[in-house]
Amino acid sequence: EAGVAQSPRYKIIEKRQSVAFWCNPISGHATLYWYQQILGQGPKLLIQFQNNGVVDDSQLPKDRFSAERLKGVDSTLKIQPAKLEDSAVYLCASSLGEGHRANYGYTFGSGTRLTVV
Amino acid sequence: AQKVTQAQTEISVVEKEDVTLDCVYETRDTTYYLFWYKQPPSGELVFLIRRNSFDEQNEISGRYSWNFQKSTSSFNFTITASQVVDSAVYFCALLNSGYALNFGKGTSLLVTP
Numbered sequence: 001e002a003g004v005a006q007s008p009r010y011k012i013i014e015k016r017q018s019v020a021f022w023c024n025p026i027s028g029h030a031t032l033y034w035y036q037q038i039l040g041q042g043p044k045l046l047i048q049f050q051n052n053g054v055v056d057d058s059q060l061p062k063d064r065f066s067a068e069r070l071k072g073v074d075s076t077l078k079i080q081p082a083k084l085e086d087s088a089v090y091l092c093a094s095s096l097g098e099g100h101r102a103n104y105g106y107t108f109g110s111g112t113r114l115t116v117v
Numbered sequence: 118a119q120k121v122t123q124a125q126t127e128i129s130v131v132e133k134e135d136v137t138l139d140c141v142y143e144t145r146d147t148t149y150y151l152f153w154y155k156q157p158p159s160g161e162l163v164f165l166i167r168r169n170s171f172d173e174q175n176e177i178s179g180r181y182s183w184n185f186q187k188s189t190s191s192f193n194f195t196i197t198a199s200q201v202v203d204s205a206v207y208f209c210a211l212l213n214s215g216y217a218l219n220f221g222k223g224t225s226l227l228v229t230p
Contacts, residue, residue, distance in 0.1 A: 033217060042121075042208050042220030043162070056215050089160065095216065106218075108162040 002026065004109035006092050012115045018080035021112045025073070025094030029107075031055075032069055034077050035091040037111070043091055049075065082116045089113050119144050119213050123221035130199050130228055138194045138224045140209030146170075150212035151185065151192045156223070157205040165207075168192065199228045 005024040013019050025032050031050050035043035046065065047057040051072040060067070064083070069075040079086055095106040120143040130136045142151065153165040166176065168185050176183045180197045196203055206225045210218040 031216060035218075040222075042210075042222050043218070044220070045217045048215065048217050056217060091162070093218075106164075110161050113160070 004092055004094050004107050006090075006109035006112055008112055009110065010113050010115075012117060013082055015084055015116050016081040018078065019082055019114060020076055020078045021090050021092075021114075023075045023077070023092030023109060025075070025092070026107055029094035029096055030072070031095045032075050033093040033095075034067055034075070035093065035108075037089040037091060038085075039088070046077070046090075079114075082114075084116050087114055087116045119146075119211055119219045121209050121211050121219055121221035123209055123224050125224045126222070127225045127227070130226070132201060132228055132230050133198050134228075135195060135197050136199050136226065136228075138196075138207050138209075138226070140192045140194065140221060142190050142192065142209070142211050144211060144213075146214055152210040152212065152218065153183065153192075153194050154208045154210060154220075155205045156208065162208070165194075196226075199226075201228050201230055204228045 004026055007022050011019055033048050034046040036046050037043040046060045047067045048055040049069040052069045065079055067077045089111040091111045092109040093107060122141045125139055128136060149170045151168045155163040155165055166183055173185050173187060182195045184193045192209060204227050206223045208220050208223045210220045212218055
């Protein structure tokens with residue numbers, strides 16, 4: 001089966017600019033996650049969707065970050081305006097979701113590496 | 118609160134040595150899942166193992182083995198006869214009640230010839 005698709009693979013922007021990342025989960029996966037991985041650290045959950053509803057966005061910096069999952073499939077994560085500390089890899093993951101807690105189909109994409117200069 | 122601690126930041130071994138990566142976790146859930154992921158230099162996260170809280174049997178897969186001990190809240194990972202290709206960052210993670218993964222900070226393993 002096809003994996004979790006993310007684009008772009010790399011992005012360099014200046015601070016205060018805006019940027020958007022796209023994620024296409026595995027077909028049939030109800031749950032979609034965005035993680036932020038800063039260099040030298042483990043991935044940190046930013047937001048979790050169940051279908052097109054938000055389950056957890058407690059760690060999303062809502063003054064500058066936004067995310068949506070239209071029609072419960074693809075998702076977009078936006079940063080506006082970007083700061084230097086937003087430089088990180090943004091990972092998208094998907095899973096079958098509720099009722100499948102055991103990593104049954106929990107798959108990560110290759111990530112988007114963002115550099116803010 | 119959910120927390121995963123990987124106290125070893127970096128480990129360097131010579132090829133063919135055995136190496137153990139430590140993972141200690143905290144959770145109030147009675148049912149939970151623990152994971153190990155490998156992140157090679159290319160950046161993708163590679164799933165290695167999942168263990169649920171009711172299964173304390175150790176597991177062996179080739180050169181990899183895992184020791185899960187609820188009494189000490191630990192889920193350690195051992196690579197036997199390490200190889201250069203094992204060089205990567207290894208993450209231990211805990212699946213919370215909302216189905217999201219809480220990761221440790223990772224252990225960077227360098228295996229030299």
